[in-house]
Amino acid sequence: MxxxxxxxxxxxxxxxxxxxxxxxxxxxxxxxATTGVVTTVSESSTVEASGNITAKQQTTLSWETSGIVGEVNTDTNSSVSKGDVLMTLDPSTAPSDVIEAQETLVSAKADLESAQMSNTAKAQAAVTLASAQSDYNSALAAYWNKSGTQGTEEQIAVATAKLQIQDNKIYDLKKKLDALSDLPDNDSGKAQALQEYNQALIDRTSLKSNLDYLKATPDSLDVQTLQAALDLAKAKLEDAQRAYNEVKDGPSSDEISSAQAKVDAAQSTVNMLSITAPFDGEVVAIQTQVGDQVDSGTAAIILVNRSVLYVDILVDETDISKVEIGDTATISYSAMPDKTSTGKVTFINPVGTSSSGVVNYTVRVTLDEADADILLGATATVDINTGAATESLAVPVEAVQSDDSGEYVMRVNSDGTTERVTVVSGTVSGTSVMVTSSDLSAGDVVQLTSSSxxxxxxxxxxxxxxxxxxxxxxxxxxxxxxxxxxxxxxxxxxxx
Structure with a gap:
């Protein structure tokens, strides 16, 4: 008990x-009581879609004929230029038609060169003929000019007029000097008049000699010299004419085109023996090595031009009107979660494609920088900024409550009392949600529903x-x- x-x-x-x-x-x-604070966040209008990283140019170069690889002139990750020969086959192992094409190419080039040289010779002969004709015309003109007087009629008329003017001047000076005859010889005025008179006589002598030369006829030696020059010019003209006649009917343009076509055809076949870079780029993979037996279509090299990288994405018809050329974008990568890039919209295909009733438009976003560590073909998420950033209110997700009257938060006033404030919630970002309210301000304190x-x-x-x-x-x-x-x-x- x-x-x-x-x-x-x-x-x-x-x-x-x-x-x-x-x-x-x-x-x-x-x-x-658990509370949170109303904050402001910057929101941007964006359009998001995914695509794959693509290089400006990328191609797989394949052999066009069969044979054994004789040379490999490049390495993986090497930079090459357009026209560089990257690989060749051993010519002796190629099919017979390729071997024959090498011989055909030599003869076709010779025929083309001959045809082109004939055409060049024709042009040169035409130039020589024109020059000879000009020389002959000059020699003929010189001969006829020397057959009469030394000067032309116009030259003689001008010289005669000058001599007449000089004679008149001498007459006037003589009268002036005679008027001073009574003065002594040492008189300055008389001495000046005498000097002018004597100079006028000297000038007349020069003018008279020029006129006499212009009126004179050439001597027999001059005529013989001019005749010889004319005969030589004529002979050169005849030679130039014969040379031109020999080549003026050379190969026609059709014949030259035909010769060029034969060269091109043979060259195309011979080119099958090599792999040539079609553009500047980087060798990212070598798939055949020296000694390998290859066939037509065997992949040889993967060549990439990484100077520009871009992503093609599909944008829904409801969003495409928001996107414009030049819009900036942010690119993130599934394979590289810590890396982001920037870019711009550079192309919008105006023709949409329909699939399962949904119309999409192709939009190209080009990266601002073609980083070497970005993997080609990698999945990329693109966020296109389609509008200016706007300020929005944000509250902790736990602060938003709802009942029959709608969504609301409980604001904690400075005196510790609480009051209901109506809000409309929007985008959720992490632990916060964007809200719209005319009665709520940044810095307000709100209750969190998780405290209860x-x-x-x-x-x-x-x-x-x-x-x-x-x-x-x-x-x-x-x-x-x-x-x-x-x-x-x-x-x-x-x-x-």
Missing amino acids: RNRVKKLALILLSLVLISSFLTACSSSSSTT SSSSSSDSSQQQDAGSLLGGATGGGMSSGGNPPSGGGAPAGPGQ
């Missing part, structure tokens, strides 16, 4: 302790701990309903 009373006392003491513990915990939970559930969870945990404590105090605890646990009753006293 004494033992049973002792156990009941312990149970009552435990219940009192548990009640005090739960009350304290409940009080602590209810007085601690956290308190309840804490209370539940505390009750479980209290239950454990009770069970420990009673040697088994109380089961549901407050009944003693099975086998937990008071033992029978002695005599029972």
